[in-house]
Amino acid sequence: MTTIVLPYMLDFYPLQDEDNTRIHQFYASLREGKLMTTKCKDCGGLFWPPRVACPGCNSDQFEWVELPGEGELYAFTAMLLGAPMGMEKDVPFVLGMVQLDGTEFKVLSRIGNTKYEDCSLGMRVKLETYDLEDGRVWFRFVPITSD
């Protein structure tokens, strides 16, 4: 069970355990380095982020499928001024939309291990997961280096 230190009004991160969300499997998988989402067993619809009811066919029968952990930068920028509370210390940071290989999804993410000046459209990136201070897990993408 996640312990939230009060006040937590400005907690940005989702509550991740099974006491709080029905998609806790997503976070458990993320901890293993996998980006998963739900696929509808009835209509085959693949949605991001994970669902508990299918917006396509109204089914509630899903299976977990792994999304590609790699993709390319569809767009990117950097946060230089005006970051939200708790993220000021990260400034400047790069944000990008990652077109996951073979999917329609352009997942918005921090792009770590790089600077804005070193990024380019189409740059190859891969998933990286990390632990938050309170024990929760989160993800970002980082450039795929040639070595």
Added chain:
Amino acid sequence: MKNVAIVACGLAPFGVRKATWRELVQEASKAVFDDVQNLDKKDIDSLFVGAAMPERFAFQSHVAPLVAEQVGIVPHKVVTRTELACSSGQSAVRTAWASIVTGLSDIALCLGVEKMNMPNMLETQTSMACVLEREWDGVQGASAPPFFAMCAQRHMHEYGTTVEQMAMVSEKNHHFSTTNPYAQFQKEIPAEKVLGSPMIAPPLRLFDCSGITDGAAAVILTSEERAKEFTDTPAYIIGSGQCSMASNLANYKSLSTWHPLKIAAKEAYRSAKIGPMDLDFAELHDCFTISEIIEYEDAGFCEKGEGGKFIEEGQSNIGGKMPVNTRGGLLGTGHPLGATGIGQIVEIMQQFRSTVPKERLVDGAEMAMSHNLSGAANVHSILVFGRSPR
């Protein structure tokens, strides 16, 4: 369908105001009631309050009854708040319009308000991150400037739009706002100054972005049958379109083409039985310079990809093909979320009445539209206004 008219309008000055949320409400209320003749407040049966985030900016929910008491009315048909982030103000007017069309409401007050400047501006910036999908996108540190920066990057990449063209949008709208005593920014900002201003989220610089603003605006709506009791110069709602498409950024089809705007615009023109160029001017949602450029295109004022050329050629200036944002836009006037959409409608009404300063008057204008986007441009809302009913 029943014709509905705006019969009165009023503004509280926009800016970094030394005034509270409820004081802004009272200022806009005074202004709108000063503007109307022969109206007994008792006859206002409905109230729609456009407010995006009073819970965060003013720690106040259930704001509609608070507004009703502040302005001195007892609405007894419909009383509610409309929230649609940056389009909350237009949402109030849309909802009031629908209520009058059905015959449920007779006379409605729409009041939009936002108090965004707080002692600790970090709190405001943080709150703005929940306008995006907070659990998946806001959590990464995204908010409006990075999103629109990426739209600009894609538009530049796909169509060759330049930062110089974007700066011209800022110059134009800041020039218009020098004529507007209600605007947050009343100084000229030449394009060179835009290009030399601090980078916020590349390629967007400070003067590519609208401000963080306190403000309020109000209008009164009624049916065509009653409109002439209250004013000689009503502004009729003659068309409407609205579309929501996607929420999580992963599910966007494009950043450089705003598909929900194309759909909303098509429906707005269809319902008004006009084409885009039948409009005499437009109030577009220029939260960022790139927004106005994409909107020229997807609202149908020019071909796709030619928005940069449109501003460069002066087509969105007075005397051009489609004057845009004559009051100064969000860039010049500021962007108090809940007040913005109504502030735009105030400009349209004052243009129709020819009461705006000569420098920004679109002489003889008969038709105009107000457009808002909200969130990460995934909702677009349009109302079309005419000096004559449909």
